[in-house]
Structure formats: C-alpha cells, structure tokens
Amino acid sequence: xxxxxxxxxxxxxxxxxxxxxxxxxxxxxxxxxxxxxxxxxxxxxxxxxxxxxxxxxxxxxxxxxxxxxxxxxxxxxxxxxxxxxxxxxxxxxxxxxxxxxxxxxxxxxxxxxxxxxxxxxxxxxxxxxxxxxxxxxxxxxxxxxxxxxxxxxxxxxxxxxxxxxxxxxxxxxxxxxxxxxxxxxxxxxxxxxxxxxxxxxxxxxxxxxxxxxxxxxxxxxxxxxxxxxxxxxxxxxxxxxxxxxxxxxxxxxxxxxxxxxxxxxxxxxxxxxxxxxxxxxxxxxxxxxxxxxxxxxxxxxxxxxxxxxxxxxxxxxxxxxxxxxxxxxxxxxxxxxxxxxxxxxxxxxxxxxxxxxxxxxxxxxxxxxxxxxxxxxxxxxxxxxxxxxxxxxxxxxxxxxxxxxxxxxxxxxxxxxxxxxxxxxxxxxxxxxxxxxxxxxxxxxxxxxxxxxxxxxxxxxxxxxxxxxxxxxxxxxxxxxxxxxxxxxxxxxxxxxxx
Numbered sequence: 001x002x003x004x005x006x007x008x009x010x011x012x013x014x015x016x017x018x019x020x021x022x023x024x025x026x027x028x029x030x031x032x033x034x035x036x037x038x039x040x041x042x043x044x045x046x047x048x049x050x051x052x053x054x055x056x057x058x059x060x061x062x063x064x065x066x067x068x069x070x071x072x073x074x075x076x077x078x079x080x081x082x083x084x085x086x087x088x089x090x091x092x093x094x095x096x097x098x099x100x101x102x103x104x105x106x107x108x109x110x111x112x113x114x115x116x117x118x119x120x121x122x123x124x125x126x127x128x129x130x131x132x133x134x135x136x137x138x139x140x141x142x143x144x145x146x147x148x149x150x151x152x153x154x155x156x157x158x159x160x161x162x163x164x165x166x167x168x169x170x171x172x173x174x175x176x177x178x179x180x181x182x183x184x185x186x187x188x189x190x191x192x193x194x195x196x197x198x199x200x201x202x203x204x205x206x207x208x209x210x211x212x213x214x215x216x217x218x219x220x221x222x223x224x225x226x227x228x229x230x231x232x233x234x235x236x237x238x239x240x241x242x243x244x245x246x247x248x249x250x251x252x253x254x255x256x257x258x259x260x261x262x263x264x265x266x267x268x269x270x271x272x273x274x275x276x277x278x279x280x281x282x283x284x285x286x287x288x289x290x291x292x293x294x295x296x297x298x299x300x301x302x303x304x305x306x307x308x309x310x311x312x313x314x315x316x317x318x319x320x321x322x323x324x325x326x327x328x329x330x331x332x333x334x335x336x337x338x339x340x341x342x343x344x345x346x347x348x349x350x351x352x353x354x355x356x357x358x359x360x361x362x363x364x365x366x367x368x369x370x371x372x373x374x375x376x377x378x379x380x381x382x383x384x385x386x387x388x389x390x391x392x393x394x395x396x397x398x399x400x401x402x403x404x405x406x407x408x409x410x411x412x413x414x415x416x417x418x419x420x421x422x423x424x425x426x427x428x429x430x431x432x433x434x435x436x437x438x439x440x441x442x443x444x445x446x447x448x449x450x451x452x453x454x455x456x457x458x459x460x461x462x463x464x465x466x467x468x469x470x471x472x473x474x475x476x477x478x479x480x481x482x483x484x485x486x487x488x489x490x491x492x493x494x495x496x497x498x499x
Contacts, residue, residue, distance in 0.1 A: 188483040189456040194238060196488055198481070202244030215246050215279055221253045222473050225264060226354040228434070231476040232266060232494040237446060239488035248273070249444050249492040250282035250343075252290050255352075256297035262352035263301040265293050266494045268367065269343045270444040273489075277334065281327060282343040288326050289345060292319040304349060305356045313429045316362040320345065320427060324364065346428075348442050348494060357434045359496065361442065364425040368448025370458075371432075372439035372465060377451075377458045382428045439465050440496040446489035447480070454484050470497035 188194055200217050219234040234251035248271035256263045267286045271278025293300065296315070303312050323345065331341035344365025351358065361369055361380075369380045434440065443451070450457045464471065464479055471479065480491055 188485070189454065189460060190484050192485050194483045194485045194488065196238035196242045198238070198483060200236070200241040202242065204244055204246040213246075213280055215250075215283070217241070217247065218477070219251050220473050220477050221251070222476070223253070223255070223264065225255075225262070225350070225352040227357065227436075227499040228350065229470040229497045229499070230264070230266070230350070230494065231470060231473065231497075233477050233480045234268075234492040235477070235481055235490065237488050237490040238483065240490065246279045247490050248275075248278040248282060249446065249490040250279070250286045251492050251494075252286035253494070254290055254294070256294050257301060257352075260353040261298070261301050263293070263297045263304070264348075264350040264352065265290060266348040266350070266442065268346050268442060268444050268492050268494060270365070270367065270446065270490065270492065271343050272340065275340045277336070277341055278343070281330075281341045284330060285323055285327060285343045285345045288323045289319065289347060292322060293347075293349075300349065301351060304351050304358050304360055305353055307358060309431050312360060312431065313362075316349075316360075316429065317427045320362065320364055324425075344425075344445065346442055346444070348440075348496070350496065357498070359432055359434050359440055361428070361430045361432075363428050366445040366448070368441070368443045368445070368451055369430065370441040370443075370451060372441070372462055373435065373437070375462055375466065377462060379452070380430060380432065382430045384426050384428070434496075434498045436498055437467070438498045440498075441493060442495075443493035444490065446487070447491045447493045449489075450484050450487045454487075457482060457484060465495070465497075470495075 204214065206214055217236045219232075221230075221232045223230045230253070232251055232253050234247065234249050236247040239245075240247060250267075250269040250271075252265070252267040252269075254265050256265065267289055269282035269285045271280075271282040275281070296319070300312070300315065303315070324342075327342055328338045331338045334341060344363070344367055346363035346365070346367045346369070347361070349360040349362075361382075369382075371378045371380050441451075460482060461479060464475075470476075476495070480493055
C-alpha cells in the first residue's frame with residue numbers, strides 16, 4: 001500500500017521488481033562499438049544531418065488552383081472577339097499576390113537552433129573576414145543654376161578646374177609663409193641677368209674618404225625668443241654651383257642655457273677663395289667658437305643683461321684669439337700655410353630675456369653688419385683706426401714721435417725659423433641697444449659687397465622686410481637669393497627682427 005492507503009496497480013509492482021531484482025543477471029558489455037572514435041563519429045553524423053536539414057528545407061508543393069464549379073466560367077469566353085468586350089480603363093499593373101499555403105500543414109521545426117560544430121568547415125564559399133563599416137555618404141551633386149544661361153554668355157567652369165594649381169604656382173609667394181604678406185616675384189636685380197643659372201648644376205666631387213667633409217648646398221634655420229625673431233640662411237654661390245665646388249661659407253645657430261638666462265649664438269664664417277680646404281676651415285671656426293661660448297655662456301649671459309661692455313669685449317676677444325690659434329695649429333697639421341687654412345668669423349650674441357634688448361657683435365675678417373631702422377639701412381661695421389690697421393702707433397700723447405724713422409732696412413733675425421707670420425686680423429666688437437621695429441643683419445662678404453655697392457639690393461630688402469613683420473623661412477631664403485650680375489659668391493646672412 002502507498003502512504004495514502006491505496007493499493008498500487010499490479011503492473012507498477014511488476015516494474016519495480018524487475019528494476020531492483022537482485023537475482024537478475026548483469027547485462028554485461030553490449031555488442032555495439034563504444035570507443036571514443038565511435039562516439040565522436042556518431043555525434044558528428046547526428047549534428048551534420050540536423051544542420052543540413054535546417055539549412056536546406058525541401059520546397060513545399062504549391063496547391064493546384066482549380067476553378068470553382070459554382071461560378072459560370074466558360075473556357076470559350078477568352079476566344080471572344082475584342083469588339084464584344086466592354087471598354088476598360090487602363091490600370092497600373094499590380095504585383096502578383098503570393099498564393100496562400102494555408103491548406104498545407106506546417107512542418108514543425110526544432111525548438112532550438114542547431115549550430116555547426118566548431119571543427120566543421122562553413123558550408124558557404126570561403127572568403128575574408130571583414131568588419132562591418134558604414135558606407136560613406138555620397139557627395140551631394142552641385143546645385144543646378146536657377147536660370148539657364150543666356151545665349152552668348154560663358155558657361156560655368158568645371159568644378160574640378162577650380163582646384164587645379166596655376167602653372168606658375170611654384171614661383172608664387174603666398175602670405176601663408178608665416179608673415180610678410182604677398183611678396184613680389186623678382187628673378188634678378190639690375191638691367192642684365194647674371195651669367196650663371198639660378199639653380200644648382202653640379203655636385204662637389206666625393207670619394208670614400210671625404211664623405212664627412214661634404215656640406216649641403218643650402219642651410220636654413222630660424223627661431224623666436226623674447227622680443228625678437230631670427231632667420232638665418234647660407235646658400236652656395238652661382239659660380240660654385242656651376243663648377244661643382246663646395247660651399248665655402250659656414251653657418252652655426254645654437255642656444256645655450258634655458259629660460260631667461262639662455263644665450264643664442266649665430267656664427268657666420270667665410271672661407272678664403274681658392275683654398276682647397278676653405279669650407280673645412282670655416283666649419284672648424286664655427287665649431288670651435290661655439291664650444292668656447294658654450295663653456296662660458298653663463299658668465300656671458302650675465303654680462304650682457306647687466307651691460308658690462310668692457311668685460312664682454314675683453315672676454316670675447318680672448319675666445320676669438322683661441323679659435324684662430326687652433327686654426328693655425330690645424331694648418332700646421334695639414335702641412336699648409338696658415339693663410340690658406342683660415343676664414344673670416346662674425347658672430348651675434350642674443351639674450352633670451354624679454355627685458356634685455358642688447359645685441360652684441362664680435363668677429364674678425366670681412367663681412368657686414370647692417371641695421372634697418374624706419375625704412376633706412378645703416379652700416380654698423382665698427383670703424384678701425386688707421387693706427388691700429390698699420391700697427392702700434394709711434395706718436396706720444398701730444399703727437400710727438402718717440403723714435404725717428406731713418407728708413408734703414410733691418411736684416412732678418414737669426415733666431416727666426418721661417419718667414420714672418422702674416423699680420424693678425426683685427427678684432428671687431430660692437431654692442432648696441434635695439435628698438436622696436438629694428439632689423440639687424442649680419443652677413444658674410446658675399447652678401448655684404450652687393451649691399452654696399454648696389455643700391456637696388458638694400459632698397460628691395462627694405463621693402464620686403466618692412467612693417468608687415470618677419471618673413472617665413474621660404475620667403476627669407478628667396479630674399480637672400482636676389483641675384484645681381486657680377487656677384488656669384490656664397491651668401492650667408494642672419495637677420496633679427498625686433499617686436
């Protein structure tokens with residue numbers, strides 16, 4: 001009996017006895033294969049059949065549409081002449097409606113979707129996997145004109161032609177260069193064009209041993225500190241470009257220190273004409289004077305901001321003499337005369353302090369120092385007294401000569417090892433205070449000569465470097481290459497615009 005007191009059925013007791021009968025023999029192993037591979041094949045076949053049946057359902061037969069016998073349908077009615085049929089209004093064709101399949105019994109599908117096994121290959125054709133990317137919107141067509149153009153008038157230009165560059169776009173100078181506004185296109189100054197071409201023609205000769213000595217055709221640099229903007233460029237001359245000679249001028253722009261105590265050095269060196277290693281001497285001079293200023297930049301920056309003119313002159317003179325002493329020692333190592341391995345050296349020291357407008361110039365040799373103020377150029381080259389140029393003066397404080405020149409030729413000293421060394425170049429120094437709107441120009445001899453001898457060049461630069469502000473680097477490079485017939489040497493210059 002059960003817990004409720006009722007009698008169980010006979011078939012239930014019989015099933016219970018068969019399940020828990022201890023006397024029943026064990027079933028033992030089955031005759032069917034039961035290895036791991038067999039189970040895998042069985043599962044794989046079962047899943048594959050389910051997926052194939054899910055992917056490719058058999059098409060259902062469409063029911064045959066038969067005419068209703070209750071309607072008066074006459075098969076010979078379609079063959080009646082068209083004249084007997086009444087006129088019908090033309091109606092647009094409609095898409096055929098799908099035939100209902102309500103009479104067919106729906107095939108029940110599986111409740112859960114069966115997916116292919118991970119080890120199965122996809123049923124479709126193989127292809128690359130890509131991410132879904134939204135299709136970019138198509139560009140809107142240009143609006144059509146409101147009124148058609150009248151006869152005889154020009155039609156609207158092609159929109160593509162509006163974005164085409166003009167043929168002379170490379171020679172034009174747009175205001176987008178950073179300042180200066182639109183600049184005139186000038187090929188050369190003067191009545192006659194220069195002899196040589198404006199573009200480089202030949203590269204300097206090179207070997208496997210002199211690759212370190214090669215210099216580029218053009219160097220361009222710029223910066224802005226405090227109240228001034230700096231532009232610097234060095235360009236190989238037309239003559240050197242034509243003959244394949246290296247650029248003899250060298251340019252160095254460097255900053256030492258940081259913040260307001262920083263010091264900016266601009267060094268311009270020009271090698272002697274005809275010297276085989278002239279460009280090497282110019283590069284050595286810039287590198288050595290730069291190292292000397294770098295080691296003393298803290299003291300130099302302090303003296304410039306404090307206005308100690310005498311200390312600056314004596315200290316910079318000493319640094320310059322050491323640089324030329326190294327040049328003479330280098331010439332002795334190379335086995336050349338000191339006059340062949342030398343260069344002119346002109347430098348600018350600029351403080352990064354916005355409250356300091358003192359600009360210091362020093363150097364040795366030929367070149368130029370100019371200032372553009374209120375539209376006029378001023379030559380600031382320090383004047384060397386005639387007595388200093390000829391040597392030590394023999395006149396006393398009152399003008400009396402201390403010794404008498406008897407015009408007697410003295411024999412050479414027996415202690416001299418060779419010819420007397422060439423007279424040393426005189427040191428040049430100038431410290432000036434800049435005003436707002438000034439432009440200071442430091443240049444090598446290749447640019448200083450036309451500035452002094454050809455009035456057209458300073459006039460053209462005064463117009464270009466006027467009130468609109470400093471030009472960008474490309475415009476400044478174009479300004480330094482204003483060509484004049486008879487001046488084909490290297491050009492190196494640095495200009496400082498005061499805010």
